[in-house]
Amino acid sequence: QVQLVESGGGLVQPGGSLRLSCAASRGSLLYYSIGWFRQAPGKEREGVSSISQSDNWATYADSVKGRFTISRDNGQHTVSLQMNSLTPDDTAVYYCAARFDSPGSTWSIARRYDYWGQGIQVTVSS
Numbered sequence: 001q002v003q004l005v006e007s008g009g010g011l012v013q014p015g016g017s018l019r020l021s022c023a024a025s026r027g028s029l030l031y032y033s034i035g036w037f038r039q040a041p042g043k044e045r046e047g048v049s050s051i052s053q054s055d056n057w058a059t060y061a062d063s064v065k066g067r068f069t070i071s072r073d074n075g076q077h078t079v080s081l082q083m084n085s086l087t088p089d090d091t092a093v094y095y096c097a098a099r100f101d102s103p104g105s106t107w108s109i110a111r112r113y114d115y116w117g118q119g120i121q122v123t124v125s126s
Contacts, residue, residue, distance in 0.1 A: 006120040012086055019083070020096075023078045024077055029079060031080065035051075038092070052098075081096075093120065
């Protein structure tokens with residue numbers, strides 16, 4: 001069993017950048033595909049990005065494509081989400097999640113992930 005911890009959130013102005021990290025406080029991320037999700041107040045949780053455990057296949061929601069980049073650092077046992085050109089619409093609690101299999105077409109389905117972090121707030125505001 002793996003326990004996930006997110007870091008790197010906070011307050012940033014529109015147009016700014018943040019880098020979120022997902023680490024394992026117990027276990028290792030090496031054997032898991034990792035997804036990033038977010039949930040804004042009054043909205044459903046939505047998939048933002050996902051990266052596979054084996055070949056580093058990655059995908060993104062249309063709303064963040066070209067602005068966000070997901071990556072793995074297997075030496076540091078972390079998965080990061082670099083977020084650039086942030087807008088107020090990106091304001092949400094961001095979660096990382098882990099699953100044993102390759103995400104494929106189900107990458108954005110939250111119930112397909114087995115483990116979740118506690119979430120971290122990202123606020124984009126002037």
